[in-house]
Amino acid sequence: MKEIRNFCIIAHIDHGKSTLADRLLEKTQTIAGRDMQEQLLDNMDLERERGITIKSHAIQMNYTCQGENYILNLIDTPGHVDFSYEVSRSIAACEGALLIVDASQGIEAQTISNLYLALENDLEIIPVLNKIDLPGANPDEVADEVVDLLGCRKEEIILASGKEGIGVEEILAAIVERVPAPAGDPEAPLQAMIFDSVFNPFRGIEVYFRVLNGKIGKGDKVKFVNTGKEYDADEIGVLKFTQEPRQEIGTGDVGYLISGIKVAKEVKVGDTITHVDRPCAESVQGFEEVKPMVFAGIYPVDTSEYEELRASMEKLQLNDASLVWEPETSVALGFGFRCGFLGMLHMEIVQERLEREFNMTVITTVPSVQFHAVYADGRVEDINAPSEMPDPGGISHIEEPFIRAQIITKADYIGSVISLCMDKRGEIKNQVYLTADRVELTFEMPLSEIVFDFFDKLKTISRGYASLDYELIGFRQSNMVKLDIMLNGEGVDALSAIVHRDKAYEWGKRLCEKLKELVPRQMFEIAIQAAIGTKIIARTTVKALRKNVLAKCYGGDITRKRKLLEKQKKGKKRMRQVGNVEIPQEAFMAVLQID
Amino acid sequence: MEEMLTAIGRELVQRQDYIPPTVETIYFGGGTPSLLSSQQTGRLLNQIRKQFNVAAGAEITLEANPEDINERKARALADLGINRVSLGVQSFHDPILQKLNRQHSGRQAGKAIAVLQNQGIANLTIDLIYGIPGQDTSAWEDNLQQALALNVPHLSCYALTIEEKTALGNWQRKGKFKAADEAAYEEQYRLMCQILAARGYAHYEVSNFARPGFTSRHNMAYWQQKPYLGVGPGAHSYQGKSRQFNISHNARYIKALKQGTPWYQQETLNKTQVFNEYLLTGLRTSQGIDFNYIRQAFNRDIYSIHRPFIERCLSEGKATLADGKFVLKDNALILADSVIVELMMDDQ
Numbered sequence: 001m002k003e004i005r006n007f008c009i010i011a012h013i014d015h016g017k018s019t020l021a022d023r024l025l026e027k028t029q030t031i032a033g034r035d036m037q038e039q040l041l042d043n044m045d046l047e048r049e050r051g052i053t054i055k056s057h058a059i060q061m062n063y064t065c066q067g068e069n070y071i072l073n074l075i076d077t078p079g080h081v082d083f084s085y086e087v088s089r090s091i092a093a094c095e096g097a098l099l100i101v102d103a104s105q106g107i108e109a110q111t112i113s114n115l116y117l118a119l120e121n122d123l124e125i126i127p128v129l130n131k132i133d134l135p136g137a138n139p140d141e142v143a144d145e146v147v148d149l150l151g152c153r154k155e156e157i158i159l160a161s162g163k164e165g166i167g168v169e170e171i172l173a174a175i176v177e178r179v180p181a182p183a184g185d186p187e188a189p190l191q192a193m194i195f196d197s198v199f200n201p202f203r204g205i206e207v208y209f210r211v212l213n214g215k216i217g218k219g220d221k222v223k224f225v226n227t228g229k230e231y232d233a234d235e236i237g238v239l240k241f242t243q244e245p246r247q248e249i250g251t252g253d254v255g256y257l258i259s260g261i262k263v264a265k266e267v268k269v270g271d272t273i274t275h276v277d278r279p280c281a282e283s284v285q286g287f288e289e290v291k292p293m294v295f296a297g298i299y300p301v302d303t304s305e306y307e308e309l310r311a312s313m314e315k316l317q318l319n320d321a322s323l324v325w326e327p328e329t330s331v332a333l334g335f336g337f338r339c340g341f342l343g344m345l346h347m348e349i350v351q352e353r354l355e356r357e358f359n360m361t362v363i364t365t366v367p368s369v370q371f372h373a374v375y376a377d378g379r380v381e382d383i384n385a386p387s388e389m390p391d392p393g394g395i396s397h398i399e400e401p402f403i404r405a406q407i408i409t410k411a412d413y414i415g416s417v418i419s420l421c422m423d424k425r426g427e428i429k430n431q432v433y434l435t436a437d438r439v440e441l442t443f444e445m446p447l448s449e450i451v452f453d454f455f456d457k458l459k460t461i462s463r464g465y466a467s468l469d470y471e472l473i474g475f476r477q478s479n480m481v482k483l484d485i486m487l488n489g490e491g492v493d494a495l496s497a498i499v500h501r502d503k504a505y506e507w508g509k510r511l512c513e514k515l516k517e518l519v520p521r522q523m524f525e526i527a528i529q530a531a532i533g534t535k536i537i538a539r540t541t542v543k544a545l546r547k548n549v550l551a552k553c554y555g556g557d558i559t560r561k562r563k564l565l566e567k568q569k570k571g572k573k574r575m576r577q578v579g580n581v582e583i584p585q586e587a588f589m590a591v592l593q594i595d
Numbered sequence: 596m597e598e599m600l601t602a603i604g605r606e607l608v609q610r611q612d613y614i615p616p617t618v619e620t621i622y623f624g625g626g627t628p629s630l631l632s633s634q635q636t637g638r639l640l641n642q643i644r645k646q647f648n649v650a651a652g653a654e655i656t657l658e659a660n661p662e663d664i665n666e667r668k669a670r671a672l673a674d675l676g677i678n679r680v681s682l683g684v685q686s687f688h689d690p691i692l693q694k695l696n697r698q699h700s701g702r703q704a705g706k707a708i709a710v711l712q713n714q715g716i717a718n719l720t721i722d723l724i725y726g727i728p729g730q731d732t733s734a735w736e737d738n739l740q741q742a743l744a745l746n747v748p749h750l751s752c753y754a755l756t757i758e759e760k761t762a763l764g765n766w767q768r769k770g771k772f773k774a775a776d777e778a779a780y781e782e783q784y785r786l787m788c789q790i791l792a793a794r795g796y797a798h799y800e801v802s803n804f805a806r807p808g809f810t811s812r813h814n815m816a817y818w819q820q821k822p823y824l825g826v827g828p829g830a831h832s833y834q835g836k837s838r839q840f841n842i843s844h845n846a847r848y849i850k851a852l853k854q855g856t857p858w859y860q861q862e863t864l865n866k867t868q869v870f871n872e873y874l875l876t877g878l879r880t881s882q883g884i885d886f887n888y889i890r891q892a893f894n895r896d897i898y899s900i901h902r903p904f905i906e907r908c909l910s911e912g913k914a915t916l917a918d919g920k921f922v923l924k925d926n927a928l929i930l931a932d933s934v935i936v937e938l939m940m941d942d943q
Contacts, residue, residue: 545777
């Protein structure tokens with residue numbers, strides 16, 4: 001046990017975590033040069049393209065230091081706020097963390113919140129300034145920032161460059177020297193924590209775990225405490241470049257378990273694995289059921305592909321346990337699914353995976369957060385879709401989820417960041433100068449205000465400097481209303497949204513204008529209206545076409561023209577019909593394009 | 596030219612059986628048939644008369660540019676039995692003609708009309724173009740008035756269409772030329788319908804107007820799914836169930852006929868395509884489409900399928916429906932493509 005070191009890496013997107021991790025793997029010869037693929041840890045295509053880690057992974061390295069052989073387990077963490085619970089579990093599986101900070105960018109909001117999480121879990125922090133080879137690097141100033149934040153000594157900070165391979169040896173040595181070996185009782189009943197799972201189409205779900213107490217052997221009868229399900233440990237092993245089966249995984253170590261589990265839902269990150277016949281007394285602290293934060297409808301573009309979409313969603317769910325969905329019907333879009341996502345990135349990922357891995361083209365409707373309808377008798381109902389919004393007369397009030405947002409920005413942009421947050425119904429709670437020109441701002445604001453484009457806006461007004469992290473702090477009473485859109489008097493349910501009353505007029509007006517751009521002119525005039533209940537709050541008109549006919553249609557023109565019009569007809573088939581109006585797919589995403 | 600005529604002659608021989616033996620209309624068109632000498636035109640006509648039974652009173656049309664028409668030519672055409680001439684006038688205004696790259700002047704056009712009328716070819720049609728940038732509504736009205744004053748009984752009035760691979764298309768791309776806006780098109784279209792209706796011209800197809808007895812029988816045949824035989828490079832034929840397209844490259848066309856290799860491509864129409872063509876040609880004419888015929892021939896109850904749309908057209912005064920015949924009115928003919936696409940069947 002004393003030769004094991006479990007560590008994770010805390011870093012902001014683009015601060016070079018993956019490149020540095022690759023260097024560690026190279027140095028420890030965990031991966032032969034020919035297998036080296038850039039940014040090896042991020043092995044989903046999507047991840048590599050976006051340069052971020054969506055799912056966390058783990059890998060074991062062997063390292064010899066001063067004649068002693070060590071086992072280093074690197075537990076990678078996802079780099080997006082949508083997945084903060086997974087981050088917390090990865091951190092809980094480690095004794096140490098590399099804090100990687102870009103030497104030119106400085107510390108970012110998300111790094112800080114993950115760092116706090118690591119400190120709460122008593123992790124030993126090894127600060128690393130990365131990208132010191134870049135001309136823009138400012139190691140002195142950033143090092144001061146790190147010293148302020150950690151209260152460490154400046155000498156403890158390692159200067160590195162993943163790209164140039166600088167500092168790699170020092171980092172490995174620091175892991176061995178500074179990160180404590182795992183504690184834990186090898187004789188105690190098995191207590192292991194699940195920190196990740198991966199779907200393997202041939203072998204079922206692979207469960208990644210960290211043994212806290214006791215040990216697990218091949219063939220053991222094990223139980224997942226929170227789901228209560230029991231399995232045989234058909235195969236256990238360690239995660240090298242490939243999986244290496246073992247007879248036993250001991251206390252403090254990290255490994256994988258394969259036991260023919262078919263559904264990702266049975267494997268919950270944070271759950272405890274123990275033995276059936278000698279269970280541990282307590283499960284691992286900190287387990288939470290992952291709850292979706294953002295909801296949206298997903299519909300097949302071609303209505304006949306509903307069953308195919310269902311099959312695809314089921315397959316997707318096999319390796320994405322945080323995706324939840326149920327069937328939903330829309331007048332405008334037909335049959336589809338109401339889906340719950342961890343956040344906007346998760347929603348985008350699901351949509352992209354459906355398109356890439358399953359070849360489905362889908363329409364996603366206006367994303368919305370979960371609201372609560374509170375009745376006079378205190379009863380609370382979830383509202384996951386505008387269509388579930390109850391009649392205002394029947395309820396006491398509506399509550400919406402609020403978050404605490406941490407934003408770190410250059411001091412120059414404080415004014416614009418504050419006004420953006422105020423505009424999003426935010427309330428400033430705190431303002432701390434991290435250095436002379438970097439400020440941490442804390443706001444409380446409604447989650448619904450940040451789900452669309454808040455992050456992009458924040459980046460724009462701060463020229464890319466500001467970074468954001470947030471956590472849910474509970475539900476608060478809000479004056480929310482359901483805004484409906486009507487085309488020629490017929491409601492388009494898929495365009496309804498739940499918005500704050502103070503913003504409804506502006507929202508309605510802009511949505512009408514946007515739709516006017518997106519709905520093609522047709523033979524007849526189209527009235528676009530926004531309404532709250534029966535009250536019309538905005539309207540605009542798509543004027544009728546004035547001319548749509550080709551001049552000549554003799555002999556050979558006929559075929560040509562027929563083909564042309566048949567093509568148009570096909571294009572129309574992809575549109576959705578509400579009453580006598582045809583709506584192109586883009587229109588259902590119009591809400592996302594409103595500034 | 597001689598080689599071309601020989602090739603066309605060969606094609607005629609080979610396609611003797613493509614259409615029924617009795618021919619109702621003959622049309623010399625596409626390109627510039629007025630470049631043929633009267634003798635050459637006569638040779639072709641003679642061969643047709645020899646091979647087919649040309650009906651008494653058949654409509655025999657020749658397309659001509661105004662600059663190619665003089666008294667001698669007009670007399671010769673009349674002598675050959677040509678009884679209808681279609682003149683590519685386009686405009687009576689010289690600056691516009693120059694803009695459109697035409698060789699003739701407005702005066703020449705007027706003269707050509709008079710010359711043909713003097714030689715007894717009263718069944719005349721001229722092409723005019725509206726929606727030309729730089730030709731405002733009053734200029735367009737003046738063009739129509741000149742045509743009426745010249746006593747032309749049939750007018751083909753085309754909205755300017757700028758196609759990509761043409762000179763105009765190139766100019767437009769380079770910003771040298773700009774199409775008129777929709778509002779101008781619509782205004783000139785409305786004015787044209789009004790003026791011509793007042794003078795007794797029936798608006799019998801999107802772009803065609805005729806006084807009683809002067810409707811083009813040949814063009815109507817296209818729109819009524821009658822079989823037709825087209826010969827020459829780029830010519831197009833229709834047999835009810837299939838269409839045929841000749842090679843349009845002159846030299847290759849000639850070569851193919853000389854060597855006896857295929858000179859055409861064929862396209863077989865399925866029922867959906869036949870139906871869609873019926874819709875698109877029918878809806879463009881004042882005969883409209885016949886719901887009863889559609890039920891019989893295509894087993895399709897178009898009224899039930901598209902009831903809300905059809906009723907909206909009727910209630911907004913865009914169409915009429917009597918005896919199962921659905922006919923677009925002037926104000927909807929300009930939107931005919933929208934209606935056609937709406938009522939079309941998906942080609943599976």
